[in-house]
Amino acid sequence: MRWTTLLFDEADLDELTRLDPEALLGGAGDTLERRFDPRELYRRWERQQWAASDIDLERDHRHWHGLLGPRTKDSLSAFLTSFLVGEYTGLDLMSPILAACPDEEYLVYLGTQAADESRHTVFVSRVAEELLGLDGSLRGQLIDAWSTLGPANRAVHTLENTILRELNSSPRDYARWLRAVTFFHLITEGVLALHGQRGLVRGLQRIPLLPGLKAGFTAMTRDESRHVSFGLHALRRGAKEGHADAINEVIETGMPLAAVVGLSPGGPPERGAAAAAAAKDLLATIAVRLRQLDLPQDFAEHVLGRCRAAQDAALRTPVAAAPNR
Numbered sequence: 001m002r003w004t005t006l007l008f009d010e011a012d013l014d015e016l017t018r019l020d021p022e023a024l025l026g027g028a029g030d031t032l033e034r035r036f037d038p039r040e041l042y043r044r045w046e047r048q049q050w051a052a053s054d055i056d057l058e059r060d061h062r063h064w065h066g067l068l069g070p071r072t073k074d075s076l077s078a079f080l081t082s083f084l085v086g087e088y089t090g091l092d093l094m095s096p097i098l099a100a101c102p103d104e105e106y107l108v109y110l111g112t113q114a115a116d117e118s119r120h121t122v123f124v125s126r127v128a129e130e131l132l133g134l135d136g137s138l139r140g141q142l143i144d145a146w147s148t149l150g151p152a153n154r155a156v157h158t159l160e161n162t163i164l165r166e167l168n169s170s171p172r173d174y175a176r177w178l179r180a181v182t183f184f185h186l187i188t189e190g191v192l193a194l195h196g197q198r199g200l201v202r203g204l205q206r207i208p209l210l211p212g213l214k215a216g217f218t219a220m221t222r223d224e225s226r227h228v229s230f231g232l233h234a235l236r237r238g239a240k241e242g243h244a245d246a247i248n249e250v251i252e253t254g255m256p257l258a259a260v261v262g263l264s265p266g267g268p269p270e271r272g273a274a275a276a277a278a279a280k281d282l283l284a285t286i287a288v289r290l291r292q293l294d295l296p297q298d299f300a301e302h303v304l305g306r307c308r309a310a311q312d313a314a315l316r317t318p319v320a321a322a323p324n325r
Contacts, residue, residue, distance in 0.1 A: 008222065013050045016218045017211065028194065031225040032292055037233060038109040041226050045112040048226075050219045052123035057130045057212040064131045067209060076213075077132055079200050081145040082153060082262075084124045086193060088142055089157060090184070091117035093164050097180055100171035109230055116223045123216045131213075152261045152314070159254060160188060175246040178238040182250040185231020186289060189224055191258045195285045197221045232292050239294075248295070251303055255286055259307035260314040272315075279311040 008027025011019065019027075036044070064073065094114045101107040125141055128134040134141045149157075160183050167173070167180045197217055204214045235247055259282060263275050286307055290300040 009044070010047070013054070013215055013219055016222065017215045019218075020205075028198075028221050028225040029288075031222075032229050032232060034229075035233065036226075036229050038103075038105045038230060041230050042109050042112060044226055045109075045116075048222055050119075052119050052126065052216070055123065055126075055212045055216050057126060060127075060210045060212040061130055063209040072207075076200075076203075078148070079196065080124065080127055080132060081148045083193075083196065084121075084128050084141060084145045085149060085153075085157070086188070087117060087120040087124050088138070089160070090188070090193075091121050093160065093180075093184055096164050096168040096171065097177070097184065100167055100173070100177045100180075102174050102177060106230075106234065113227050113230070116227065120220050120223070123220070127213065127216070150261075152257065152263070155257050156188065156192070156254070156261060159257060160184065163250065174238070175243050178235065178243050179246050179250045181231050181234050181238075182247050183254050185228060186235060186251070186293070187254045187258050190228040190231060190289045191255070191282070191285055192261055193224050194221070194228060195282055196262070197224060228289075232289075236294055248299060251290075251295075252306065255303050256306045256310035259283060259286060259310050263311065263314050275315055279315065283307055283311065 008016075008019065008030070068076075091114070094110070094117055098107065098110050098114065101110055121138070125138050128141045128145070129136050134144050163176075163180050163183050167176045170176050197220060200217050201214070201221060204210055204217065238244075239247055259279075262282070263279055283304065287300070287304055290303060295303075
C-alpha cells in the first residue's frame with residue numbers, strides 16, 4: 001500500500017494514467033485517511049500540477065466517432081454532461097466560501113481549489129465541444145447540459161445553491177460557512193464527484209481507448225481527493241468547536257438527496273439489478289465519508305437509514321424525463 005500511495009502522490013500525468021485503476025483509487029482513498037492539514041494539502045497541490053490544455057483529445061475524437069458503440073457513448077455522455085455542470089457549479093460556489101473563510105491557512109488552501117475548479121471546467125468543456133459536439137461557448141454548453149439532468153441531480157444543485165446563498169448573505173457566520181463546506185466538500189465532492197469519477201476511471205481503464213479522457217479524469221480524481229480532505233479537516237474542527245448541529249443538519253438533509261443521484265430503476269431485470277448494485281455502491285461511499293468525519297455511530301446509522309429509504313423509494317419510482325430549458 002505504501003508504494004501505491006507514493007505512486008499516486010508523486011506521479012506525473014502520464015504516470016498516473018498507467019496506474020492500475022484500483023491502485024489509483026486506493027491512493028485517492030488513502031489521501032482522505034491520512035488527515036492532512038491545509039498546509040500539507042497546499043504543498044501537495046504545488047507538486048501535483050497538470051494543465052488542461054496539455055491533454056490531447058485528437059485520438060479520443062477518432063475513437064468516439066469511429067470505434068465506440070451507441071450505448072457506450074450514451075452512458076459516457078450522461079457522465080460528462082453531469083460533470084460539466086458539477087465542475088462549473090463548483091467554480092461558481094467557491095466565491096462565497098472564499099469570502100467567508102474564517103482562517104488564514106484555510107484561505108490559502110482554498111485558493112488552490114478555486115484554480116483546480118477552473119482547470120476541471122476547462123477540461124470538461126473541451127471534452128463537451130470536441131467529443132460531444134456541444135456549443136463552443138461555455139454558457140451554451142451549460143444550458144445544453146443542464147437540460148439533461150434528472151430530478152435528483154437538480155434537487156442536489158437546488159439545495160446547494162440555497163445553502164450558499166444563505167452564506168453569501170451572512171459571510172461572518174461561521175456556522176453557515178460550515179454548512180456550505182458540508183454540502184460542497186462532503187456531499188457534492190466527497191460523495192458525488194469522487195464516486196462518479198471512480199466509476200468513470202474504472203470504466204475507461206477497461207477499454208484501450210479514449211486516452212485523453214482517461215488522463216484528465218485520473219488527474220481530476222487526485223485533485224478532488226485534496227478538496228475532500230480539506231473539507232473533512234474543516235468539519236471535524238468545526239464540530240469540536242461547538243457547531244456539530246449545523247453540520248449534522250445539512251448531512252441529514254443532503255445525504256439522502258445525494259444517495260439517489262444516478263439511479264435508474266425500471267426496464268429489464270438486468271437493469272434493475274444494475275441499479276440496485278449502483279445504489280449499494282453509492283451507500284458504501286456515504287458510509288466511508290461519515291466514518292472519516294468521526295460522526296457518532298448512532299447518528300451515522302440514522303443518516304444511512306434515511307439514505308437507504310430514499311434509494312428504496314427511488315428504485316420503485318419510474319424516472320421521468322428531465323424537462324428542457
